[in-house]
Amino acid sequence: MNKVILMGRLTKDPEMRYTNTNNIPVCSFSLAVDRRFSRQNEEKQTDFFPIVAWNKNAEFCSKYLQKGKKIVVVGRLQTRTWDDNEGKRHYITEVIAEETYFAESKKAEGSYNVDDYSPMAVSEQPSEGFVPIDDDDELPF
Amino acid sequence: MNKVILMGRLTKDPEMRYTNTNNIPVCSFSLAVDRRFSRQNEEKQTDFFPIVAWNKNAEFCSKYLQKGKKIVVVGRLQTRTWDDNEGKRHYITEVIAEETYFAESKKAEGSYNVDDYSPMAVSEQPSEGFVPIDDDDELPF
């Protein structure tokens, strides 16, 4: 099991790219997450984490997220290595976003907004032809 | 291990009470949480969960939360039994809130607000005379 849940703000607009061999969409950005406990009277502390989203979630992120937006990311931790030009190996720990939620509605209530008709969250899970899993009224017990 | 994380809105103002024997503060409310997957073309579905907060977190909730407010609750699931007047036993599953976060800032950005100086989150964990646990620059390795 490997779960990460973060609430924070994008430090920049997300970057959309595509995988070289399979042209899979990848979206990446950095999330600023405030710490809760710090030394008394100390100024606020913030951690910055690299987030990576794939496939449908990548498209969602690149379309609906911008710098400063407050979101909740549910995903998993992952480690990646890369070698710099001096041949030195670097380890980087990233959060792979599996679900993304808006954590605030920027617009005042009542004001029309094109976003009203857009999805509020997305996940890696299938959405077309999806067999209902919340099949409550048919529960056989 | 027993963890619950919910994002949703209060359906009413929270209720503050005190335990009979030890006068411990308890705050309770109901949280409306929208479902993510439903059958195609079906109307939105929502679950309603009873939330209970104790001690400092109870005081925080009763002070800063109101009907309609969007929050994130981190806590644990718990079961409680009570017997009705016919002597029938009932089982109820509640979420004990251990941490509470605001999930949106109602006020427009830039506008002065007394809340700017109030805590944005609270937990059951101690806060006075608290030995720092984020003691980074002193890490002995």
Next chain:
Amino acid sequence: MNKVILMGRLTKDPEMRYTNTNNIPVCSFSLAVDRRFSRQNEEKQTDFFPIVAWNKNAEFCSKYLQKGKKIVVVGRLQTRTWDDNEGKRHYITEVIAEETYFAESKKAEGSYNVDDYSPMAVSEQPSEGFVPIDDDDELPF
């Protein structure tokens, strides 16, 4: 957002059923989860939660789980209503299992076991023809 993570033991063998209209597999069982904090010198306290798994996860649970087995369940909380024979409405809160993990290997290490070749975990997410999401070496950055 709606996440639940529990570690505990099955109180009975799981029950496998099928939905009436769509014949969707549903597996249900009860999970005993020990509490961590109780009053000093008090006996251990345990909560019992109803767990429901659908589709592939239902088949996994009914095949690999038995009474007493220790597992980790990752899922979401859900509420369901049913009316008893006196027409009284009842509310029940269940955990919908989205991922299931074994939390201990019963057999001693080194001993051959048919389970060595069976899945250790399953989720609602697709597994056939699955486009890799851990496509690290192809990352375009």
Next chain:
Amino acid sequence: MNKVILMGRLTKDPEMRYTNTNNIPVCSFSLAVDRRFSRQNEEKQTDFFPIVAWNKNAEFCSKYLQKGKKIVVVGRLQTRTWDDNEGKRHYITEVIAEETYFAESKKAEGSYNVDDYSPMAVSEQPSEGFVPIDDDDELPF
């Protein structure tokens, strides 16, 4: 909000240290966490994450955990910087363990074991003179 939940095995015995200025106990180790989805027919993939525990949880980890032990860690993600001897700044992402659970009982059932009388889990939260938070029978509603 910042939550991480990992299940995996220690790659080495944990290392216990003490902070220079305040002599606070810190325990660190590396956790091997298997991935769930990998490309078809590919060999198993594993991520390795640095874990840091403080105070009481540090003492628990150093006392009860060893290389190979399977545990569940609940905590938070944190970033730390350090400068190497060439003055280059490095960023490292660590998991601060707030709660630690055993995920398997190594010994066969029935065999006496000193561990039977030791704590099965520990957290940063206070344990002495602890006002009960599971004060069920006194609930004023």
Next chain:
DNA sequence: TTTT
């Protein structure tokens, strides 16, 4: 109605 409960598991180890």
Next chain:
DNA sequence: TTTT
């Protein structure tokens, strides 16, 4: 018994 429900919120936006």
